Amino acid sequence: MNVKTIYDDGELTALLFGEIDHHTARDIRLSVDSEIEKHHPTKLILDFRRVKFMDSSGIGLIMGRYRLMKLVGGEIVLCNVPPHLERIIALSGVRSITK
Amino acid sequence: MELMNEMNLTFSSKSMNENFARTAVSAFVLPLDPTITELADIKTAVSEAVTNSIIHGYEYGEGQIGINAKIYDNGRIVIKIKDKGKGIENIAQAMEPLFSTVGGERAGLGFAVMQSFMDKLKVTSKVNCGTSVTMEKYIIRRSKALNDDVNP
Numbered sequence A: 001m002n003v004k005t006i007y008d009d010g011e012l013t014a015l016l017f018g019e020i021d022h023h024t025a026r027d028i029r030l031s032v033d034s035e036i037e038k039h040h041p042t043k044l045i046l047d048f049r050r051v052k053f054m055d056s057s058g059i060g061l062i063m064g065r066y067r068l069m070k071l072v073g074g075e076i077v078l079c080n081v082p083p084h085l086e087r088i089i090a091l092s093g094v095r096s097i098t099k
Numbered sequence B: 001m002e003l004m005n006e007m008n009l010t011f012s013s014k015s016m017n018e019n020f021a022r023t024a025v026s027a028f029v030l031p032l033d034p035t036i037t038e039l040a041d042i043k044t045a046v047s048e049a050v051t052n053s054i055i056h057g058y059e060y061g062e063g064q065i066g067i068n069a070k071i072y073d074n075g076r077i078v079i080k081i082k083d084k085g086k087g088i089e090n091i092a093q094a095m096e097p098l099f100s101t102v103g104g105e106r107a108g109l110g111f112a113v114m115q116s117f118m119d120k121l122k123v124t125s126k127v128n129c130g131t132s133v134t135m136e137k138y139i140i141r142r143s144k145a146l147n148d149d150v151n152p
């Protein structure tokens, strides 16, 4: 499993691990979405500190969670984005929809 | 420019092979002494092409994906990734950033990533026959450049 979720006081934090691709994104999505549906958090924090690799499947994952958070009336925050992920994040433009 | 090494790989269109494919290609190009950033670029581009064959080419069904990779002594890397899947009707449209025929969890960024992380990208495809993506990248030969400096 490439994610650990922590819910506290309206905030859901997803600590992401390892390599995020189409193969691993599925389980991350299932796990984060079930927590969002359970708690309806006002904020989803995606923590990339321990992510070693990410391709466009990771961008799709961020965009999909953004849509779901909008539905439940919350916002999404990207934090601890390591330098090696900056290029794909910049290319995708997801910064404009996240904090 | 001399061919230094060549490899061919064939594997099943299973999502677990996305990691296998990018790891194998990254190990293959190591003799060119790429930087960590260059390696990450190559891994990401390979991951995009292989994922596309799995998701779009074979639509999650069974099929074979082929990779041919070549490295040259001047630092050139050529990687060709092929499937015999459903093919692409309009390649120019498919390559536009944010275009995706799937939507949902797909950002439509795969080709944009391949384009920006590699130096060259060529896509050929035939509907109901398959798709082939050829990417090139040039690695600056640091050790060679150093020798050239010492012995011009």
Ligand SMILES: Nc1ncnc2c1ncn2[C@@H]1O[C@H](COP(=O)(O)OP(=O)(O)OP(=O)(O)O)[C@@H](O)[C@H]1O
Pocket: A056, A057, A060, B048, B052, B053, B056, B057, B058, B083, B085, B086, B087, B088, B094, B095, B099, B100, B101, B102, B103, B105, B106, B107, B108, B109, B110, B111, B112, B131
């Ligand atoms: N190997 C392939 N076989 C058939 N169609 C393909 C193939 N590769 C790409 N396509 C088509 O080109 C479109 C664009 O591909 P691209 O990788 O840019 O975006 P995506 O795969 O839809 O989304 P993302 O890569 O961001 O997850 C796809 O939606 C698909 O229709």
Ligand SMILES: [Mg+2]
Pocket: A056, B048, B051, B052, B109, B110, B111
């Ligand atoms: Mg893609």
